[in-house]
Amino acid sequence: MLKCRQIEQLASDYLDKDLSFRQRMAFKLHLFICHNCRNYVRQLKITITSIKLMPANQIIVDDKTKALAKVLRENASKQ
Amino acid sequence: MSDKRDPHHFENDAALIAAMLEGDSTAFETAVALYHPKMVTIAKAIIGEAFAEEIAQDAWISAIRSLSEFAGRSSLNTWLIQITANAAKTRLRREKRQVSLDENWQKKETDDRFDHTGHWQEPVSQWELETPEAILANDQLSDIISKTFEQLPPQQQAVLSLYDLEGESMSEICNILDLSASNARVLLHRARSAIQQKIAQYQDND
Numbered sequence: 001m002l003k004c005r006q007i008e009q010l011a012s013d014y015l016d017k018d019l020s021f022r023q024r025m026a027f028k029l030h031l032f033i034c035h036n037c038r039n040y041v042r043q044l045k046i047t048i049t050s051i052k053l054m055p056a057n058q059i060i061v062d063d064k065t066k067a068l069a070k071v072l073r074e075n076a077s078k079q
Numbered sequence: 080m081s082d083k084r085d086p087h088h089f090e091n092d093a094a095l096i097a098a099m100l101e102g103d104s105t106a107f108e109t110a111v112a113l114y115h116p117k118m119v120t121i122a123k124a125i126i127g128e129a130f131a132e133e134i135a136q137d138a139w140i141s142a143i144r145s146l147s148e149f150a151g152r153s154s155l156n157t158w159l160i161q162i163t164a165n166a167a168k169t170r171l172r173r174e175k176r177q178v179s180l181d182e183n184w185q186k187k188e189t190d191d192r193f194d195h196t197g198h199w200q201e202p203v204s205q206w207e208l209e210t211p212e213a214i215l216a217n218d219q220l221s222d223i224i225s226k227t228f229e230q231l232p233p234q235q236q237a238v239l240s241l242y243d244l245e246g247e248s249m250s251e252i253c254n255i256l257d258l259s260a261s262n263a264r265v266l267l268h269r270a271r272s273a274i275q276q277k278i279a280q281y282q283d284n285d
Contacts, residue, residue, distance in 0.1 A: 003197030005190065012268035036203040043206060047275040050211040050224060051243045059112040062081035068115065068136065069107035076143045077102055 002030045007037045011044050086113055092155040100147060114156060115139070117240065118163040124237035124256055125167035126174075131233075134170055138163040156245065164255045206282045220281055227277045231270050238263055239270035 002010075007030050013019050014027050031038050088109055089095035098106035118138055122131035142149075142162050149158060194200050214220050228236065237256055241247040247255070253263050 003193075004199050005193040005197040008190075008192070008272075009268070012271055013264060018264065036199045039203040039205050040199075042209070043203070043279060044271060044275050046206065046209060046211055046214065047278055048243060048271055050214045050278075051228075051239070051271070051274060053211050053215055054221075054224060054228075054244070055215070059084050059086045059109065060081050061084055061108050061112045065081075065111045065115065066108055068139070069104065069111045072111065072139055072143050073099075073102060073104055073107045075140060076099065076107075076146070079144065 002026050004030075004034060004037055004040075007031070007034070008040060011041050012048075014041065015045055015048060084109065084112065093151065096146060096149060096155065099143075110155075111139075114159050117156070118159055120233065120237050120240060121160050121163045121255065122167045123233035125164060126171045128233070130167075130170055130174075134167045135163055138166045141166070157247075160241075160255060168257065204283065206279070208282060214278065220278060223277050223281055224274055227274045228270075231273060234258075235266045235270035235273070238266040242267055243271075 007027065010019065010023065010027060014024065019027060031041060086109070089098060089106065095106055095110060099110060115135060118135040119131050122134040122138075126134060138159065142159055149155070153161075192200055208214050208217060208220070214224075228239070231239065234256065238252060238258075241252045241255065242249065249260060249263060252258070253260055256263070258266070
């Protein structure tokens with residue numbers, strides 16, 4: 001029987017479908033009887049989707065960016 | 080002085096590259112703003128903080144040199160990451176040094192979320208904000224996710240970025256970062272778990 005600590009360690013593999021059939025069954029059996037782990041796996045799943053959906057609405061062009069861009073542009077024009 | 084720009088100012092890689100080849104300064108600034116932070120993250124993950132910025136800049140110089148030959152077989156992002164990874168690995172070999180990156184990450188840590196029998200110390204509650212949309216709509220939480228991501232150890236940040244943000248396969252990530260599959264998966268889980276714990280802290284205190 002898997003312990004809660006092991007469920008925590010295997011949770012990403014479970015959500016990424018990277019567990020063997022046997023591990024997956026053991027994982028599901030634990031979730032069936034443990035509401036803490038059910039909540040944890042749900043939290044992790046929401047976290048992963050939130051990370052994936054992090055908006056890339058804007059980019060920051062600061063002085064450092066401009067300086068490197070300038071060097072690269074000058075470098076390109078010499079070719 | 081810094082200003083915020085639309086990352087989609089150039090419709091696609093081809094448009095961005097064409098503008099760069101014409102010497103358009105906005106194109107160079109957009110490319111650097113879009114890709115330089117990612118390149119530094121990859122370099123840090125391979126060789127560590129000290130050389131990362133220099134490696135990323137050298138990678139840019141190589142990339143610009145062969146930009147006109149870039150055939151678009153991969154995305155510009157993937158191409159730049161590969162050039163950076165190769166430059167970092169070459170430098171690592173030249174330096175002949177063992178770089179200690181995520182200190183002790185392989186060491187089995189004690190996790191105080193669990194008791195000595197391996198059960199949760201505290202009950203794990205259901206979150207009040209329990210959809211990704213609701214989480215990202217909360218400015219404080221959105222900020223917490225970004226800040227936690229930026230503070231992750233370099234290897235964790237690189238693996239999370241490549242897997243969850245760029246959608247790279249695990250085998251490609253292992254290849255880019257010179258990691259075994261099991262190490263890469265541990266790093267990925269630690270990174271996600273760090274962010275989950277910060278969100279949980281916020282939701283539990285709210």
